[in-house]
Amino acid sequence: MLLELQLIPGMIDSHFHYLEMLKKGLDPHALLTECFSAGMSAAVDIATNTANFEKRLEFAARFDNVFITAGLNPGKAEKETEEIDEMLRTLEAQIRGANGHSRLIGVGETGLDWFWNYGTREKQISLFEAQVDLADKYSLPVIIHNREADEDVIRILETKKPAKGGIIHCFSSDYNFASSCIDLGFLISFAGNVTYKKNTVMQDAARRIPSASILAETDAPYLSPGKVRSLPGHPGFVSHTYNYLAELRNVKIEDFTATVKINFNRLFGKYL
Numbered sequence: 001m002l003l004e005l006q007l008i009p010g011m012i013d014s015h016f017h018y019l020e021m022l023k024k025g026l027d028p029h030a031l032l033t034e035c036f037s038a039g040m041s042a043a044v045d046i047a048t049n050t051a052n053f054e055k056r057l058e059f060a061a062r063f064d065n066v067f068i069t070a071g072l073n074p075g076k077a078e079k080e081t082e083e084i085d086e087m088l089r090t091l092e093a094q095i096r097g098a099n100g101h102s103r104l105i106g107v108g109e110t111g112l113d114w115f116w117n118y119g120t121r122e123k124q125i126s127l128f129e130a131q132v133d134l135a136d137k138y139s140l141p142v143i144i145h146n147r148e149a150d151e152d153v154i155r156i157l158e159t160k161k162p163a164k165g166g167i168i169h170c171f172s173s174d175y176n177f178a179s180s181c182i183d184l185g186f187l188i189s190f191a192g193n194v195t196y197k198k199n200t201v202m203q204d205a206a207r208r209i210p211s212a213s214i215l216a217e218t219d220a221p222y223l224s225p226g227k228v229r230s231l232p233g234h235p236g237f238v239s240h241t242y243n244y245l246a247e248l249r250n251v252k253i254e255d256f257t258a259t260v261k262i263n264f265n266r267l268f269g270k271y272l
Contacts, residue, residue, distance in 0.1 A: 006239035009039035010257040012264050013235035014189050015109075015143070015169050015217035018045040018059055019052055024221040024232040031234045032063060041065060041261060043235045046109050046143060046169070048073040050090045060103045067268070069143055070094045071108040077119030077127050084123065088130050095138050105268045107135040108143025109169060112156075115147045125152065132160045141267055142166035144186070150177045157184050165267060170219050175205040182213045187263055189215035192225035192237060195244045207248050211259050212266075216241045 013035075021028045032043060042065040045056055049072055060066040072087055079087070098104040110131040112124050135142040141164045146153045150173050165185030170193070171178065178188050190206050193199055206214070218224075218241070220233035225240035246256035 006243060007035060007038040007040055007236060008239070008253065008257060010041050010261050011039065011238055011242055012041050012216070012260060013043040013218050013220070013238040014167065014215045014264060015046050015191070016043055016220040016233075016235050017048065017222075018056055020048075021221045021232070021234060026221060026232060026234055028059070028234070029062065031236060032066065035236045036063065036065070038236070040235065040238075042067065042264065044069065044105065047071040048109065049076060050087055050094060053094045057098065057101075057103055067103050067105045069106040069108050070098070070104060071106075071110050071131055071143065072127060073109050073145055074111055074113040074124050074127065075116070075118045077123035079119070081123070084127060088127075088134075091131070092134055095134060095140070104140075106141045106143050106166065107131050107138070108166070109145045110142065111145035112149035112152055113145060113147040114149040114152075121152075125156065129156060129160065132156065132162055135166070136160070136163050140164055144168050145170070147172065154180050154184075157181070157186075161185070167215060167267070169217060170223065171205065172199075172202055173205070174201050175208050178205045178209050178213075182209065186213075187215050187267055188213055189217045190241060190245060191217050191219045192223040192229075192233065192241055194241065195226040196229075197226075203248060206245055211249075211251075212263060214245070215260055215263055216245060 018028050045068045047069050056068050060068045110128050142162050167187050167189050168181050169189045170191040171188045218233045218238045224233040246253040
């Protein structure tokens with residue numbers, strides 16, 4: 001089922017979307033079962049909205065090491081202010097109700113997207129800041145979506161500086177931005193798009209950042225790595241990204257895998 005399976009024990013997919021995989025016609029249960037049989041250590045199902053939270057929690061509980069987050073992505077800034085406020089109340093109720101539950105390990109994905117300009121910039125910023133506050137209130141890391149909004153993301157993080165840090169997911173900026181985020185306590189997670197030939201700036205960052213600051217993800221079902229780019233993504237494809245990053249950084253794949261696992265555990269606690 002997993003084409004070109006290259007998983008080795010210890011690999012982690014720090015960012016996938018269970019419900020979006022279903023929409024693409026994939027079978028997340030079967031795929032993850034095969035991934036864990038092949039040695040994957042963990043996978044994190046990332047929220048984009050407050051819908052189906054209980055369904056996601058129930059799905060994660062079928063496995064020993066599937067975790068979830070709760071959050072609202074920048075696209076929700078297109079809603080009316082009253083609806084956004086209601087979604088934020090629902091989000092806090094979800095976090096509060098599951099806080100301390102071993103499956104809920106973060107808030108997000110949240111952040112800013114100036115490429116699509118969802119809603120207004122003011123609404124996106126307000127939605128982002130509210131979730132950073134929730135992450136601090138419930139002592140959770142925050143998972144950040146950033147697209148063409150480097151300066152504003154850094155400004156907000158410098159102002160609020162989340163106590164538990166978090167992840168800049170699907171990193172797509174340069175080394176200087178990565179360094180600024182690392183200084184604020186964030187890990188940098190690379191998805192399959194780091195393998196695309198045109199993304200040389202991203203690759204430079206992936207090559208240069210400290211080993212203690214790096215993670216890998218799929219963002220499944222999106223951004224499949226170059227070797228399988230024509231296919232909808234799933235957590236097993238994280239192996240391609242691991243191998244690419246290890247080669248880029250001139251380290252053994254086993255050593256790189258162990259490093260990512262240490263970083264994941266340091267951020268989220270010793271789950272593995």
